[in-house]
Every structure is written in structure tokens, then in C-alpha cells.
Amino acid sequence: MNPYAWAIHSLEERLAAVDDPFKVAGLYAPSRLAAPPSVTEDTSAGLRATFPAAAPVRASGGPIDFVLDTMGEEGVQHLPVRIYAARRERLRCIVVPHWNATDGGYDRLAAILCRCGITTYVVTMPHHGTRGVPGARVANRFLNADLDATVSSVRQAVAEVRALVAWLTAAGGPEVVIVGVSLGSCIAGLVGAVERRVTRYVLVLSAGDFGETVWLGRATRHIRAALDDHVTLEELRRVWAVISPESYIDAIRENGSQIYLITGIFDTVVPPPASRRFVRKLRDGGVPTKVSELWCGHYTLGLFPFNLISVACILWFLLRGHAHPA
Numbered sequence: 001m002n003p004y005a006w007a008i009h010s011l012e013e014r015l016a017a018v019d020d021p022f023k024v025a026g027l028y029a030p031s032r033l034a035a036p037p038s039v040t041e042d043t044s045a046g047l048r049a050t051f052p053a054a055a056p057v058r059a060s061g062g063p064i065d066f067v068l069d070t071m072g073e074e075g076v077q078h079l080p081v082r083i084y085a086a087r088r089e090r091l092r093c094i095v096v097p098h099w100n101a102t103d104g105g106y107d108r109l110a111a112i113l114c115r116c117g118i119t120t121y122v123v124t125m126p127h128h129g130t131r132g133v134p135g136a137r138v139a140n141r142f143l144n145a146d147l148d149a150t151v152s153s154v155r156q157a158v159a160e161v162r163a164l165v166a167w168l169t170a171a172g173g174p175e176v177v178i179v180g181v182s183l184g185s186c187i188a189g190l191v192g193a194v195e196r197r198v199t200r201y202v203l204v205l206s207a208g209d210f211g212e213t214v215w216l217g218r219a220t221r222h223i224r225a226a227l228d229d230h231v232t233l234e235e236l237r238r239v240w241a242v243i244s245p246e247s248y249i250d251a252i253r254e255n256g257s258q259i260y261l262i263t264g265i266f267d268t269v270v271p272p273p274a275s276r277r278f279v280r281k282l283r284d285g286g287v288p289t290k291v292s293e294l295w296c297g298h299y300t301l302g303l304f305p306f307n308l309i310s311v312a313c314i315l316w317f318l319l320r321g322h323a324h325p326a
Helices: 003-017 044-050 107-115 147-169 183-194 210-216 218-227 233-243 245-254 272-284 306-320
Strands: 055-061 065-072 075-084 091-096 118-123 176-181 200-204 258-264 289-294
Touching: 003 218, 055 147, 065 147, 075 107, 075 147, 091 107, 091 147, 091 183, 091 306, 107 118, 107 306, 118 147, 147 176, 147 183, 147 233, 176 183, 183 200, 183 245, 200 306, 210 218, 210 233, 210 272, 245 272, 258 272, 258 306, 272 289, 289 306
Parallel strands: 091 118, 091 176, 176 200, 200 258, 258 289
Antiparallel strands: 055 065, 065 075, 075 118
């Protein structure tokens, strides 16, 4: 390992270890779900059954922070959203944060997008922030060893993002785009399979196979430890295929989605081979796909200079658009 790679890996490990004492995988619970029709059959009806939309009911609050009440399978849910309004609006962007994102963690990104004419809406995912356990540092209820509970969390997040899209597009206005980071990129990729009102997505630190990412990733090795004696990687892949974006590449293409991936060469949370395989599958499936590989890891993407480079990449894609694979 060369000195640069060693330095990045050492820094990544120090940053990753900060949350380790707060991570709890819980007890393994096998899936009780049958194979979803959207995975075994390429039908729009199957996709709608797997990721039903939540209906926007009402929005309340001020011009900066508001709550969008949505009605879905789990009844009325309160989706906190923070708005960064651009004076001369060119685009509207929904940001879906990473696992364990803190309130205000995307203020800087949103402020930059806002200054460039992109009104930004940062959502709070289920079990995060004010929707989670008070004072909790890790959203253990979102992602854990209960296989169906994790599926339910992802489905809820997808439904809520779709509800926000519906609310934003109801009265017309500029184009809506979506930026997802890490776990949020999985949510964004799944939205791309079921949502025709959005066609441009930025997936930051992303891969297409949910089960493989959890099994091999540094951030989720506590979950792997809880699963190890009960399931194999292939079994986990099959169960979580329903929440793996690569299961829906045909639907992503049919919706006219354009994808831009930003990855880290030294990422130990989302393995680079998995990200590259996802890119190949997207391109082979006819999805217009652009990718930028940065010389950083998962956690160091948030540090200078990689944070600024990634923001520049996002702005380039959103403001110039992208129509053809690189």
C-alpha cells in the first residue's frame, strides 16, 4: 500500500470508529416476505406494490423548516424538511442524507446549491433526528439484523420522497432533481425506478446491491456479525433484492432516468468493485450513466478538498445536465 492510500485508510478508520460504541444490530429476525413480484416479474404493477406512494396530506411550519404530513401504509407520518430557497430559482433539489446524518449536517451543501439557483429540500429519514430515539447518535432502528424491519424502513423512505416530489410538482415549477448520499443514494436509486416526475439523480457513494454493501461494508460490520450464523451473503442478497436498486434497472431506464455516480476509490463502506459493477449494469441496461471516482474514502469525502470537489461535480451535473453515458 502506497503512503497516500495508507494515510487515507488510517484516517477512514479513525473516523469510522467514532460511531462504533453506539451501534447495536439487535437480534437476527428472518424475513417473512415472499419474493416480491417486482423482482421475479418485470411488471409495473409489481413495482407499485413494492414501493407504493405516500400521499402528501398537508404542509405546516415556516419558510425554512416545515413538516409534510404523508399518508401511507403506516398511517400518517410526519416528514421534517428543511428548505433553502434560491432567489432566482433554476432547479429544485431533494437531498436524501446518509445513514446517521445529523440535523443541519447538509447545511453547507444546501447553502452552496442555493447560491447557484437551486432551491434545496433536505429530508429527515425515518428513525433519524426528531423522528428517532431522543439523543441517539446512530439510527439503529433503520438498519439492523431484523431483515423485514430494514425493508420496511427503506420502503417508508422511498414513499416519503415520492410524496415530497408529488407536493413539489403539483403546482408546476422548475425541474425537480434528487441527490442521495450513501444510504440516501439507495433511496434515490429506488425512487428512480418508480417515479416518472424526476429524471436526474446524483448518487454519492453508492452501489446497487443492498445486501452485499451491508455484508462487506465497514460501517455495518456489527450487522454482519449478527447475521453471520444465520444467513449467507447469497441468501441476504435474495432477501434484500427488493431494496437493491440494481434489481430495477429496466424500470430506471423506462422512466428516462439519468444517473451520475460519485464514488471513492478507497471506500471501505461501499466497496469500489460493487460500485463499478453497478455502473456496468446501468450502462448495459441502457441507463445514461456518468461516474466520477475521487481519490478518497467514504468518510473523507466530507473533508477538504474532496467535499468541495464533490460539490463541484454535483453542480456540473445538475446545471449542465447529462444525456449520454461517458
